[in-house]
Amino acid sequence: MPTPARRVAHAVVGRACxxxxxxxxxxxxxxxxxxxxxRDRALATQLTYGTIQRLATLDRLLERLAGRPPSSxxxxxxxxxxxxxxxxxxxxxxxxxxxxxxxxELAKPDGRGAAGLVNAVLRRASREGRPWLGGLGDATPGAxxxxxxxxxxxxxxxxxxxxxxxxxxxMAADNQxxxxxxxxxxxxxxxxxxxxxxxxxxxxxxPAPGFPEAVVVEGAFDARESELARAGALMAQSRxxxxxxxxxxxxxxxxxxxxxxxxxxxxxxxxxxxxxxxxALVAVERHAGRAQALARTCARLGVAADVRVADARSxxxxxxxxxYDRVLVxxxxxxxxTLRSHPDARWRIxxxxxxxxxxxxxxxxxxxxxxxxxxxxxxxxxxCTIEPAENDDVVSAFLEAHSDFRARSPDGGLALWNHAxxxxxxxxxxxxxGTDGFFIARLVRA
Numbered sequence: 001m002p003t004p005a006r007r008v009a010h011a012v013v014g015r016a017c018x019x020x021x022x023x024x025x026x027x028x029x030x031x032x033x034x035x036x037x038x039r040d041r042a043l044a045t046q047l048t049y050g051t052i053q054r055l056a057t058l059d060r061l062l063e064r065l066a067g068r069p070p071s072s073x074x075x076x077x078x079x080x081x082x083x084x085x086x087x088x089x090x091x092x093x094x095x096x097x098x099x100x101x102x103x104x105e106l107a108k109p110d111g112r113g114a115a116g117l118v119n120a121v122l123r124r125a126s127r128e129g130r131p132w133l134g135g136l137g138d139a140t141p142g143a144x145x146x147x148x149x150x151x152x153x154x155x156x157x158x159x160x161x162x163x164x165x166x167x168x169x170x171m172a173a174d175n176q177x178x179x180x181x182x183x184x185x186x187x188x189x190x191x192x193x194x195x196x197x198x199x200x201x202x203x204x205x206x207p208a209p210g211f212p213e214a215v216v217v218e219g220a221f222d223a224r225e226s227e228l229a230r231a232g233a234l235m236a237q238s239r240x241x242x243x244x245x246x247x248x249x250x251x252x253x254x255x256x257x258x259x260x261x262x263x264x265x266x267x268x269x270x271x272x273x274x275x276x277x278x279x280a281l282v283a284v285e286r287h288a289g290r291a292q293a294l295a296r297t298c299a300r301l302g303v304a305a306d307v308r309v310a311d312a313r314s315x316x317x318x319x320x321x322x323x324y325d326r327v328l329v330x331x332x333x334x335x336x337x338t339l340r341s342h343p344d345a346r347w348r349i350x351x352x353x354x355x356x357x358x359x360x361x362x363x364x365x366x367x368x369x370x371x372x373x374x375x376x377x378x379x380x381x382x383x384c385t386i387e388p389a390e391n392d393d394v395v396s397a398f399l400e401a402h403s404d405f406r407a408r409s410p411d412g413g414l415a416l417w418n419h420a421x422x423x424x425x426x427x428x429x430x431x432x433x434g435t436d437g438f439f440i441a442r443l444v445r446a
Contacts, residue, residue, distance in 0.1 A: 337437020
């Protein structure tokens with residue numbers, strides 16, 4: 001009988017790869033149904049995320065060893081083989097014979113033929129897999145795409161826009177486990193107090209330099225299922241994401257507008273930074289269901305927010321025109337800065353999707369500008385991608401069309417993450433900063 005963690009990982013890998021499920025959503029639900037322990041949940045996450053991230057590399061070896069394309073296999077056998085190959089090639093500390101046995105057990109519901117194929121392929125992989133992997137290079141975009149398991153179009157794009165060395169480092173980092181960062185809800189407790197609360201529960205953490213409200217957890221911790229999260233004491237949020245609200249830097253007495261606000265990490269951070277004393281915090285979300293979830297999140301964290309269901313592109317009508325001191329546009333984007341925490345995202349996004357994102361982003365930024373008060377009002381534009389077309393190009397086009405706005409460097413000692421060649425903008429990079437890749441521009445209206 002396969003271990004509970006492997007059964008869950010096998011099911012989620014199959015759903016994500018064959019049915020289009022989102023792994024970061026499907027896995028918590030499957031783990032909860034299986035009543036996984038914290039340790040098993042951590043193993044299931046490592047197996048699921050790693051297998052999906054390394055899919056291109058695994059499938060190339062699978063086809064080589066099986067003598068047939070993965071698409072010709074049954075879904076059960078295909079998921080078992082992918083899971084087994086990931087463990088044999090990329091994980092240490094698990095005996096090869098145990099990997100083979102567990103994978104065969106996972107394939108048995110498909111019959112003896114499937115189990116026999118899995119056994120034969122994985123036994124051969126235990127001998128040939130790592131030498132084959134060690135022979136893969138990454139000198140060209142195509143070779144790097146295979147070695148680091150990214151779509152070829154993305155490897156080519158990053159080689160061209162970021163340079164070969166940065167592209168290779170970024171792709172390698174995308175396959176590492178995401179950092180577990182938590183933001184203390186400072187309306188309830190401080191960062192050091194959160195560390196103390198975690199320590200009492202046997203969860204080890206360390207401070208996050210530059211983020212007094214943040215801690216980084218060392219080891220397995222399911223923030224969403226923790227009593228501290230249910231009590232509104234914390235929010236699971238990457239350090240890159242935390243930079244956004246800190247860049248807007250809302251102060252007590254100011255009117256603040258958060259467009260595209262769900263799921264609410266940045267909205268609630270804005271409320272905490274404002275010490276609960278903002279004149280107004282309006283959060284706009286297009287989808288009614290997400291807006292309802294956002295309102296519940298704000299209530300749980302004790303943040304007073306006016307949650308409105310509306311299309312942010314209609315912002316700046318007569319009632320809201322030039323009426324906000326601080327406005328945030330955390331725009332929908334390709335998400336290419338979050339490939340560690342969203343393992344299937346690299347296989348969903350296509351190059352042809354980028355122009356659609358940029359069109360929406362420009363419309364949102366233009367609408368948001370109408371809501372910013374003249375005379376020093378601040379507009380922050382952010383994305384969780386490192387794609388220049390969605391970042392630099394969008395902001396540059398906006399500034400060309402809006403002569404009353406200027407890019408200004410963020411306040412608050414955030415220079416560590418300054419954009420390499422665009423003044424007044426921030427860019428975090430997973431391989432350099434150990435957090436999600438976020439782009440942030442602070443625009444001030446004259």
